[in-house]
Amino acid sequence: MGGPQKIEHVHDYLNQIMTDRDMIQLPFAQDHLGPWIAKRRTPEVQKKYQEIGGGSPILKWTNTQGELLCKRLDHVSPNTAPHKHYVAFRYVPPYTKDAFEELERDNVARAVIFSQYPQYSCATSGSSFNAIYTHFKDRNLPNGLRLSVIDRWPTHPLLVKCFADLIRKELAQINKEKRNNVIILFSAHSLPLKTVNRxxxxxxxxxxxxxxxxEELGFCNPYQLVWQSKVGPLPWLGPFTDEAIKDYVKKGKKNFVIVPIAFVNEHIETLHELDIEYCKELAHEVGVEEIRRVPAPNDHPLFIEALTSIVHNHLQNKVTVGEKFLNRCPHCTNANCYHSKKWFSEVCNH
Structure with a gap:
């Protein structure tokens, strides 16, 4: 999705999210309700960005990851070198169109569309792939350009090892007497139940x-998958991260390690929602004894090796687009999704 780098970009960012039906389905009049919600929420969200330094670091981290990935790829896959990364954000520059215009100027022969969401959702990865289809809907692909897709990678062994390493380091900071009773809360962005049921x-x-x-950690501690970042009035997938912390404390469990399991770099939902709202304010309010937040993978060496391994294997493989990606959800009613997947099937297998 990207994130606003400056406070004055927040309204436009929110407005684009709230009016994008691939991202959020409001119960009625989205073209009117979406802008109203964006305008209403802007001052509150601007304040949050101010509290984490005035803007999102997501572009900085994405570029760092891309540069490190390409450096490693040049080394492990010299026959496909040189490699270059392009960032395509949904709601802030560089947009999808910016990435593909730059790619065309560079006369790129092979482009791998690599979703940086390890776990696929129609709202996140799907929305981004639909944006690529929309960009090319009324124009041809550049001459000679071949496209292929990496749409998900939730179980890659090096991604797993990276998170396990980050968790071990946080657990090691906790007093030995408490360590084994610490609850590991894996926190991921929630989804509307309507989307889940689709x-x-x-x-x-x-x-x-x-x-x-x-499994990599040897099931060393009690753990729970929880969900954060609910937006809007519709029911969302739970249990929610903040409510889980409150209820665990009521049960006498007062020590936690929070893991942002679906985020690959720092941004507002780690730096503000987890760090400030939960680990600082909520923890103080409900009487948590100790709470630590695991860093996002960022530039962790195992994470860069994971990215490198995924792309390297993809370049060696003849499969250009996965069947799971091309198969729509059983209750999908999004015509844009149908046309997008049909387009990817045609251009990636051309």
Whole structure:
């Protein structure tokens, strides 16, 4: 999705999210209700960005990850070198169109569309892929350009090892007497239940990541998958992260490690929602004894190796687009999704 780099970009960012039906389905009059919600929420969200330094670091981290990935790829896959990364955000520059215009100017022969959401959701990855289809709907692909898709990677062994390593380091900071009783809360962005019931694979893919990370850790601690960042009036997937902390404390469980299991770099939902709202304010309010937040993967060496391994294997593989990606949710009614997947099937297998 990207994130506003400056306070004055917040309203436009929110407005684009709230009017994008691939991202959020409001109960009625989205073209009017969406802008109203964006305008109403802007001052509150601007205040949050001010509290984390005045803007989102997501572009900085994405570029860092892209540069490190390409450097490693040049080394491990010299036959496909040189490699270059392009960032395509949904709601802030560089937009999808910016990335593809730059790619065309560079006369790129092969482009891998690599979703940076490890777990696929129609609202996140799906929305981004639909934006690529929309960009090319009324124009041809550049001559000679071949496209392929990496749409999800929730169970990649190096992603699992990276999260496990980050968790071990936080647990090691906790007093030995408390350590084994610390509850590991794996927190991921929630989804509206309407989206889940449509058949979205995101909850099961996040659950798969959690299970493998705990297996890597030898199931060393009690753990729970929880959900954050609910927006709007509709029912969303729970239990919610903040409510889980409150109720665990009532049960006498007062020590936690929070893991942002679906985020690959720091942004407002880690730096403000988890760090300030939950680990600082809520923890103080309800009487938490100790709470630590695991960093996002960012530039962790195992994470860069995970990205490198995924792209390298993809370049060696003849499969250009996965069947799971091309198959729509059983209750999907989004015509844009139908046309998008049909387009990817045609251009990636051309």
């Amino acid at each position: 058949g979205d694979s995101y909850p099961s893919e996040v659950g798969a990541t959690v299970q493998l990370v705990m």
